Amino acid sequence: MTHLSMSRRPSAGPRALVVVTAAIILLCIALIYARHGSHPSYLFFFFLPVAAAAVVLGAWVGLIMAGLSVVGTLLPSLWVGLDQVLAGFEQGETTAIIVVWAVFLLAVAWVVGWVSERGGSLSLTQGLGGRAIRAIEEERRRTGQDIHDGIAQYAAAAYIEAEVLGEVTAASSPEVREQVERVKRTLSMLVTEARTMAGSLRPPGLGPEEFTQNFTKLVEAFESRAGMSAELEFEGDFSFLSDAIRICLYRTTQEALRNIERHAEATSVRIWARAGRGAADLIVKDNGKGFDPDRVEDNGAIRHLGLSGMRERAGYLGGRLAIRSAAGEGTSVVMHIPSYQGR
Numbered sequence: 001m002t003h004l005s006m007s008r009r010p011s012a013g014p015r016a017l018v019v020v021t022a023a024i025i026l027l028c029i030a031l032i033y034a035r036h037g038s039h040p041s042y043l044f045f046f047f048l049p050v051a052a053a054a055v056v057l058g059a060w061v062g063l064i065m066a067g068l069s070v071v072g073t074l075l076p077s078l079w080v081g082l083d084q085v086l087a088g089f090e091q092g093e094t095t096a097i098i099v100v101w102a103v104f105l106l107a108v109a110w111v112v113g114w115v116s117e118r119g120g121s122l123s124l125t126q127g128l129g130g131r132a133i134r135a136i137e138e139e140r141r142r143t144g145q146d147i148h149d150g151i152a153q154y155a156a157a158a159y160i161e162a163e164v165l166g167e168v169t170a171a172s173s174p175e176v177r178e179q180v181e182r183v184k185r186t187l188s189m190l191v192t193e194a195r196t197m198a199g200s201l202r203p204p205g206l207g208p209e210e211f212t213q214n215f216t217k218l219v220e221a222f223e224s225r226a227g228m229s230a231e232l233e234f235e236g237d238f239s240f241l242s243d244a245i246r247i248c249l250y251r252t253t254q255e256a257l258r259n260i261e262r263h264a265e266a267t268s269v270r271i272w273a274r275a276g277r278g279a280a281d282l283i284v285k286d287n288g289k290g291f292d293p294d295r296v297e298d299n300g301a302i303r304h305l306g307l308s309g310m311r312e313r314a315g316y317l318g319g320r321l322a323i324r325s326a327a328g329e330g331t332s333v334v335m336h337i338p339s340y341q342g343r
Contacts, residue, residue: 211238269285
């Protein structure tokens with residue numbers, strides 16, 4: 001039975017970055033006042049931690065860090081003098097340099113954070129990758145429709161003909177009746193497989209309101225079909241993610257579960273999906289027989305398992321996918337896709 005849980009635990013990462021950035025800024029301030037006489041200016045060192053904070057945490061946090069740098073640098077100078085801050089520069093330039101530095105530091109923090117919040121290069125990458133993924137989904141929809149309207153219908157018609165043939169040959173020898181039954185079983189399997197393929201190819205509704213519901217249905221269908229237990233856990237708010245990222249999470253899970261059903265010989269599966277403003281993560285782990293990923297790649301079987309397709313999907317969105325497995329230790333599919341706040 002699928003065990004579903006949802007949680008929204010705050011991440012310690014941003015808080016840690018704030019602390020580290022503040023510590024670096026304080027170190028830069030200490031370096032300015034630790035030495036006397038002619039020495040290089042340490043004012044330029046502030047740009048690195050401030051820009052890093054703005055990129056990861058946004059424009060306002062970057063602006064706060066820049067303000068901390070300016071205030072922390074100027075307050076001690078009220079007692080020791082501005083000349084101490086820029087020792088080594090010509091007299092009379094100190095005030096102008098400090099003003100220009102402060103303005104540029106605040107401007108850099110705001111501009112870098114503003115660009116980062118709207119995605120920057122990641123926005124361009126995911127925009128192009130999202131178009132590619134949506135084009136693939138549209139092609140899958142057409143293929144699924146063709147299978148449903150073509151192969152599945154012909155197979156169903158052939159099965160009906162085989163049933164008629166069974167009635168006609170009811171008085172025939174046991175060998176003939178057995179052969180007709182084998183044909184009927186084969187055609188029945190073909191109809192089921194064609195309809196399953198057509199259904200899996202059709203894009204499900206993966207909007208912000210539908211994602212977790214249809215994702216859960218995917219896992220429950222696998223659980224019922226494969227006869228093994230599955231534990232599903234959601235963490236975070238998936239409405240923050242783009243449609244392309246949600247499609248990628250769904251399709252990667254679908255492919256991973258298909259591989260588990262066909263090859264893993266597992267008895268249980270755990271799926272963990274996390275969404276946040278900074279990234280989306282997915283882990284699909286089974287307790288099956290496992291395999292050697294390096295040998296699979298060397299033998300060219302990685303494409304047969306659909307692993308290359310999963311990696312390409314993640315790569316379209318600037319993410320990465322790793323396969324962790326060993327003989328007798330099960331397999332884990334681990335995917336990480338960076339996200340951005342801008343839309």
